[in-house]
Amino acid sequence: MRVVDAASGAVIAEVNSGAARFGVGPTRRALVSKIYSQLEYTGFSEEVFRQRIQREYPPRPKLAITEEEIKKNEARSKVEGIWSDTQDQYRLGIVPARDGSGSDYVAVVLRSNSPVWETGEIKAEIRSTASPDVFTCTYFMANKKPAGTTLTLEHNAVLRGSVATPKGSIELLLMRVWPKADEQSAGTPSAKGGASGTAFLLSRSGLVATNWHVVAEGKNFSVAFPGWANATSAEVVIKDVVNDLAILRITDSTKLAATCPELPFQLASFGTVKLGERVTTIGYPLTSMLGSSPKFAEGVVSSKSGFQDDPRSLQISAQVQPGSSGSPLFDIDGNVVGIVVATLDAVKAYQLSSAIPQNVNFAIKADYLLSLAAMLPNDSLASRTTVFSPEKAAQCVAIITAW
Numbered sequence: 001m002r003v004v005d006a007a008s009g010a011v012i013a014e015v016n017s018g019a020a021r022f023g024v025g026p027t028r029r030a031l032v033s034k035i036y037s038q039l040e041y042t043g044f045s046e047e048v049f050r051q052r053i054q055r056e057y058p059p060r061p062k063l064a065i066t067e068e069e070i071k072k073n074e075a076r077s078k079v080e081g082i083w084s085d086t087q088d089q090y091r092l093g094i095v096p097a098r099d100g101s102g103s104d105y106v107a108v109v110l111r112s113n114s115p116v117w118e119t120g121e122i123k124a125e126i127r128s129t130a131s132p133d134v135f136t137c138t139y140f141m142a143n144k145k146p147a148g149t150t151l152t153l154e155h156n157a158v159l160r161g162s163v164a165t166p167k168g169s170i171e172l173l174l175m176r177v178w179p180k181a182d183e184q185s186a187g188t189p190s191a192k193g194g195a196s197g198t199a200f201l202l203s204r205s206g207l208v209a210t211n212w213h214v215v216a217e218g219k220n221f222s223v224a225f226p227g228w229a230n231a232t233s234a235e236v237v238i239k240d241v242v243n244d245l246a247i248l249r250i251t252d253s254t255k256l257a258a259t260c261p262e263l264p265f266q267l268a269s270f271g272t273v274k275l276g277e278r279v280t281t282i283g284y285p286l287t288s289m290l291g292s293s294p295k296f297a298e299g300v301v302s303s304k305s306g307f308q309d310d311p312r313s314l315q316i317s318a319q320v321q322p323g324s325s326g327s328p329l330f331d332i333d334g335n336v337v338g339i340v341v342a343t344l345d346a347v348k349a350y351q352l353s354s355a356i357p358q359n360v361n362f363a364i365k366a367d368y369l370l371s372l373a374a375m376l377p378n379d380s381l382a383s384r385t386t387v388f389s390p391e392k393a394a395q396c397v398a399i400i401t402a403w
Contacts, residue, residue, distance in 0.1 A: 001031040003039070005056070005143070009167075013038040057144045062120035063108045065093060071178060078132060078156055079105060082178040089113045092123060092174065104128045105135075114142060126151065131289035139163060139172060156322070198283035198326040199223060199248070199400040200336070201260055202267070202373065203382045206253030209369055210326030210400050211341055212239050212246040218402025223250045225259045225398045226294060234400070238375060243312055243368045244341055247376070248400070260396040262386035265328065267373070268335035270314065270365040277301050281318050281340055281363075282390060283327030284399045294394040297324075299359065306362045307342075313362045314338060320361040328397065329363045334388025338363030 003013040015034040017027050035041075067082060070093045075081055083092045091111035097103040107124035109117050117123065125138045133153040138146050141163070149161035149172060161172040197214035201207070208223060215221055215236060224231035232255070234248040273279075280298040299318030306313030316329065320343045329338035343361045373381055386392060 001035055003035060057116045059118070060121040060123070060140060060144060062118075063095070063098075063106060063122060064120055065095060065108055065110075067091075067093065067110055067178075070095060075179060077105070077128075078153060079126065079135060079151075079159070081176055082110065083107070083159065083174040084177050086173050086175065090117070090123065091177070094124075094126065097125070101125070102127075103138075116142065116144060133286060133289050137161060141165075154321075195403075196284070196287065196399055196401045197323060198340070199398045200265075200282075200326070200328040201225075201256070201263065201382070201396040201398070202247065203379055204253070204256065204263075205379060206250040206256065207237065207247055207373075207376075207379055207381075208234070208250060208398060208400070209245065209247050209328075209339065209373075211339065211364075212241055212244045213341075214325050214400060215246055215248070215402040216241075220403055221248060222401045223248070223398045224401075225256070226395055227259055228255060231399075231401065237379075238372060240368065240372045243364055243372075245339065245364060245369055245372055247369075247372060262392070263382050263384055263396060264386050264388045264392040265330060265334050265336050265396070266384040267366050267370050267381055268331070268337055269367050269370065270337045271367070273301060273304070273314075273331055273337050275301055275304055278332050279316055279318060279337070280330045280390065281316075281320075281324070281327045282330075282394050282397045283324040283340065284397075285319075285321030285323040287323055287399065292399065294397055296390050296394070299361075302360075312368060313341065313364050316340075316361050316363055317359040318361065319359060326400065328393075329366075330388070330393070334384070334393070335366075337366045339366065339369060 001015050002011055004011050013035050015031055015038065017031060070082060080094050083094060084090065089112065090109060092107040093110050094105050094107050097106045103125040105126040106122045107126065109119055109121045109123050111119065123140050127136045129135060135151045137149050137151045139149055140146055147163040149163050151159045151161045153159055157176045159174040163170045163172055195214060195217065197210055199208040199210040202209050221234040222231035223234045232250045232252040234250045237247050237249050239246040278298065278300055280296065282294050282296050284292065285295055297319040299316050301314055302317050303315035305311055306315055320340055324340050327340040328336040329340055331337045340363045
């Protein structure tokens, strides 16, 4: 008979039956008696239990704070707030650390289903990096043993990391509880303090397309194609608020000849695209963490309609992150058949279904952009002038910034 620690799996008592006894019952009672003797256990006592827990799992430093107190203060960083693990074993409040502690933030236990952890104990020590979405972390496991990990903030709603243990790697996943996702900016912060996204070239005269939500809150706009040392300003020419589309014109199109000498794609109707067809996209996701070079992603058409069967959009499995909004979606022939617009809200999906969505993303069908461009009588869309390739296409896809 063996007794193991529920949190760590360590053996804390073990006995053998020794000489054979008559029947299973007497043998079991003899083994239990030996186990009790090893554990110095004579009966349940709340005080003895508490002392044993504290001896096996020494108390962690505490910070006295409540959910109500956290909600009274405005979060100064995207990582601050109230978080929960996927099994709702812990409710954690991530708040600024005390000065001189060596950490920037701490995760405080607000509620716990584990007898090992008490309210107010510090379960994680978190430190910032050069990226606002990446943090180094010392995370204290269920048995209060420290483990180092890197936490990545995804969609401003999920903190994800991985912890190595003797039994293999364990995924660490925390879901944001407060503030709600719809109370936070959906844009990607730019160096100018505004929001940034992706735009792609429509004409040699400098027309570019993006999502309306990328530029909706801005008064000034700039566009930078790969290799440009300085961005050029732009202005909105026409918008379609209902379908979340906008066309802008850059003020200086002279550099396009060197950057994008030939256009490897053109707008096309979505009508010929089939369910399950391979699609690709190029954009500028998470530039603060991944850098300012264009990123390629691929997937398939998961559905020919969008969220709740919206006929204006389609569902794709290609990876989408903040900053991908406005990216062109290419079919297998290199035609632009959609404009990347959104990803399923991870927090709301988890609250509704207790499941975390995996690559559930959406794009506006290109037909609506074709209709919007047709309303510009003095401008014509450029036709494809070279064979499509991701390398060539990336030269014609730009970062757009609004502030």
